[in-house]
Amino acid sequence: MQNGCICCTLREDLLIEISKLAESRAFDYLIIESTGISEPMQVAETFTFEDSQGKILSNIAELDTLVTMVDCFNFMRNLKSVEKLADR
Template identity: 60%
Template sequence: MSEVNIDAALVREGGAELSRTDEKLVEMSNGCICCTLREDLLLEVNRLAKEGRFDQLVIESTGISEPLPVAETFTFAGDDGQSLSTVARLDTMVTVVDAFNFLRDYDSADSIRSRGESLGEGDERSVVDLLIEQIEFCDVLVLNKVDLIDDGQQEKLMAILRSA
């Protein structure tokens, strides 16, 4: 699991501007995308869709977010009764698996909270439960850092991913 908003820092270092008004890359830093930011996500996707300048939009949520609530955002109606499904279609859910850390995380009994991450007071999820949920829900699974594990670890990882 990576740190929240680490990608925003990397984008800034590359010279891009993050802004709610002038640029098209929007940093939503006031909470988890699947909880407190649902309304913000609705507003931003609606705004971008109405401009009609983009064919596709990639939404990257934090490593601790559950995919189902993010997907449900596309059917969630805002205060005005509108839902994203009128202006956008959810096409693909992608999960990136860090092959180097996955087996350690999968064998862990840690909670999200014990790792210094959580979605709030009542978040008692285990790291393993989150990993499995992210893998089971995705349409596309991308394996990252495979070059850092040996053949035995690759076989174990693939067996876990195929069974999920």
């Protein structure tokens, strides 16, 4: 896949690539590692994306688990901040 965000510019590319993998039946599970700036909810919402032909990613693949990593070094400082994470 080309550079970009799976939450917006690469949604259709992701749908195409996952479709190919599903059709090959070579895998039971797929792990997607997105960039550190990806918002977890936007990644999850990618599975509701409908392409121009009416294909929906959730009809091809099921989102089972979403794992989020945090910056342990700055976690407490960020937690105590008055700024909400959603506003960042």
